[in-house]
Amino acid sequence: MLVYLAKLLVNKFFIFNIFLSLTFRIIFVLLSSFFIALYIGKPLIKYLKKIQISQIVRNDGPKTHFSKRGTPTMGGLIVFFSIIFSILLFGVLDNIYTWFVLFILITHGIIGFIDDYSKISKRNSNGLNAYWKYFWQSLTSLLVIFTIYNFEKNTQATQLVIPFLKETTPQLGILYIFIAYFVIVGTSNAVNLTDGLDGLAIMPTVFISAAFALIAWLTSNVNFANNLNIPFLPNAIELIIICTAIVGSGLGFLWFNSYPAQIFMGDIGSLSLGGTLGTIAVLLRQELLLIIMGGVFVIETISVILQVFSFKIRKKRIFLMTPIHHHYELKGLPEPFITTRFWIVSLILVFIGLLILKIRWYD
Template sequence: MLLWLAEYLVKHFTFFNVFTYSTVRSICALLTALFISLAMGQKVIDWLQKLQIGQVVRHDGPESHLSKRGTPTMGGTLIVASITISVILWANLLNPYVWISLFVLIGYAIVGFADDYLKVIRKNTHGLIARWKYFWQSVIALIAAFVLYAYGKDTGVTLLVVPFFKDVMPQLGLLFILLAYFVIVGAGNAVNLTDGLDGLAIMPTVLVAGGLALVAWATGNVNFAEYLHIPYIKYSSELMIVCTAIVGAGLGFLWFNTYPAMVFMGDVGSLALGGVLGIIAVLLRQEFLLLIMGGIFVIETLSVILQVGSYKLRGKRIFRMAPIHHHYELKGWPEPRVIVRFWIVSLMLVMIGLLTLKLR
């Protein structure tokens, strides 16, 4: 929106030409989302407390989590609002990739909100019935996938980029829809599973979004895309603004979510953030890169799958508790130690992911 204003004002004041650059607008988007989160954070917490929207704690979870009962949740509404406002202000609204990203972000936020609403306000312990939860996630993911396939069929938009191999980029055809579906739905639920400790999910999300912002910048630049042997995608540079808005909103939320948390994001935040990371990776043709950079989310998800599978097949558990962050808590690690060590691992994985762009 402000891009249009800048393009008008530049006719009279050349200074405003600086706002036509996506890099400048990306920084502005980060700062805007950060400011909104910091400015509105305490107000949102007070509002949630007034409505008595408090966290429901698992009875079979670590005893240390009992003190978290009643902490305001559904704070993810602040994250989603900050990202959306910032993107609308600073992104080029004629760019279809911006709207596809916002569609998935807001769509998954609505699904998460419904789940939180039933659990916290309607006191339904199980929240939204699992099959309906996955159904609506699937509908949103498939709509995005079909739109992208219809737009970019048999072009760089539907290529599969494989790390370490610069000449291996097969056309996926209809398999693109299937891959996009699993990446979006999988990422949404992976971040949701990771969101179990104070600040555990939001910082890896910020780090991955920051890494994807750099990839978006390179993918939208013909010269850098050619240099890195990745497909040049016309609309991808504006995704940098979406990514930096996620970084800003996430850091602002972390101000209140850091240990001991004053607010939790709830499913409304975790599903939305995971879903938008998934769609951004699909738009950039970097699904494998998301798998590497978001390794913490992958590990958390695999720990749940292995735990459930082992118990059903062998009657034995692999971990003391799943997701795996609870396993380390039950081993005696203080919660802040688990959180910070997972952050460090996440940072390392993002660096490794970015390194794969050059090692081709």
């Protein structure tokens, strides 16, 4: 919005040139999303308490979570609106990548909202029927994937960047659709599973978004893209703004979600943020790098899968409880201890992911 205004007025007022600067937009989108989150956070918490929109705590979960009953949920609204507003304010809205990401963010946010509302109205932790949840996630994700595929079919849409292998970038063809679907829907649900402790899911999301902002900058620069042998994607420049907005809003949300949390993210936040990260990875052709940098989300998901298979086949549990962060809780580790350790692991994995790009550079 401000970019269009600046283009109209820059010839008359030189000062509007600043709104066309990428550096300016990066800094201000981060600050605006952060302060918008702070601004709406406190009154939202107060309102949700008033109408009794509170977290449904599992009866079979760690007993330490019983004290969380009554804490407002749907805090993802803070992240949801601060990201959207800051992108509309500082983003270039004729960039198709912006709308791909916003579509997933909004649709998955709506799915998450319905899921949260179902839990609250039913007064249990089951929420939206799993069939319908995955159906709508799949439908919205496939709409975006097919659009991306058709929009960029003559460029490098189906190219897969393989970590460590500089010269190996196979064209996936129709297989691209399946991989992209797995990444978007899988990441959405992986973040949802991880969101079980105060601040646990939001910081890995912030770390990965910051890394993707850097990768988007490299990808949108023809010289860096050629040196790294990654696809040159001019439209990726606006993903920098989107990723920076996620960082700012995530930090603003953490202000209220850090232990002991004043508000929980809920599915409206975790599903939309996870789907957004997956979409950004698909647009940047960095699906495999997301698996590495998002290792915490991967581990949480795998722990659930292993637990289910083990119980069905062997009638025995591998972990005391899944996702795995609950296993450590039942082992007696304090919640802030677990969360902080997961943050550290996530940050290290993000650095490893960025290092892989450097290694490919010198391959």
